[in-house]
Amino acid sequence: MSLSNLTFLDVFINFIDVLVVWYVIYKLLMVIRGTKAVQLLKGIFVIVVVRSLSSFFGLTTLGWLMEQAMTWGFLAIIIIFQPELRRALEQLGRGKIFARSTMQEEEEQEKLVDAIVKATAYMAKRRIGALISVERETGLSDYIETGIGLQSKVSSELLINLFIPNTPLHDGAVIIQNNSVAAAACYLPLSESPFISKELGTRHRAALGVSEVTDCVTIVVSEETGSISLTKNGELHRDLSQDAFKDLLTNELLLANKTQATARWNWRVKKHG
Incomplete structure (x- = not known):
């Protein structure tokens, strides 16, 4: 679908979609804020940056290592962030992630x-x-x-x-x-x-x-x-x-x-x- 064929409703729905995703990400970050997970997230960010730089400068061996780290990273995240993921799911079940001040x-x-x-x-x-x-x-x-x-x-x-x-x-x-x-x-x-x-x-x-x-x-x-x-x-x-x-x-x-x-x-x- 070209941009010229997009209606106002399509644009509005896409905007809401992106807004909701960012809001969920923000709330999840608030859950792990102040925990050890923040430092681990910084480590993941470093791996992503090194992977990009290795591709840019043609560092094949380093790029392969970073690619392997990212390939198996999803499983590692589940294991490493297990307490934080459990806590987030518990808060979601209690309805506290989206709670407002009353x-x-x-x-x-x-x-x-x-x-x-x-x-x-x-x-x-x-x-x-x-x-x-x-x-x-x-x-x-x-x-x-x-x-x-x-x-x-x-x-x-x-x-x-x-x-x-x-x-x-x-x-x-x-x-x-x-x-x-x-x-x-x-x-x-x-x-x-x-x-x-x-x-x-x-x-x-x-x-x-x-x-x-x-x-x-x-x-x-x-x-x-x-x-x-x-x-x-x-x-x-x-x-x-x-x-x-x-x-x-x-x-x-x-x-x-x-x-x-x-x-x-x-x-x-x-x-x-």
Whole structure:
């Protein structure tokens, strides 16, 4: 079919087809974002580039090797990305890949902030060490798999009990995903920054480490001093008062999401007049 024979309906259908495909690809990338799969995708990209360059410069042997890698790559992807593929299918089955922000979600986030603030205040007064990470856009599934899965409703009582000393789950991080406690006793990557104060222990290094590779918000309660700290985007906010901590947490978890939702709404209003 020549371009001159294409009708407006054909063009519109093709446009919708391409748009849906790109949207699905975008959502799948969001599923694996922040996991080890991102690094593997970079490796695949390197193989494709090397294959193209070998063909351009006539490097026969290298081109053959890259071609074999690409030929068997599909099977390798299924094996290597098995956890991510399983997770994507599970989310698709639960209808979460195409989920949208709702008023109910905002209410749940408000309850989440209140629960964390209340639990943190309790533990800080009693010098109970705690490490809590809240997932945002970047996935924390790799770190969730290192702990004990819970999938429990967030409450201040639950968070406090998880960090009571000498209990099975007190050592490690609690990760909150989709407004629920996904897992406890999780291992987080330690920051290797040489600028971290030697006064800070493993919890603070872990909080900084995970904030350097993801966009999560992590809360630390010091066991030695009872001070409250918060990390985000590789930044450490130390010795926060209760009011300052609540304001900072609200700004990061609640107001930021409302701002994004408002921006999307304004874009739609502007687009549709």
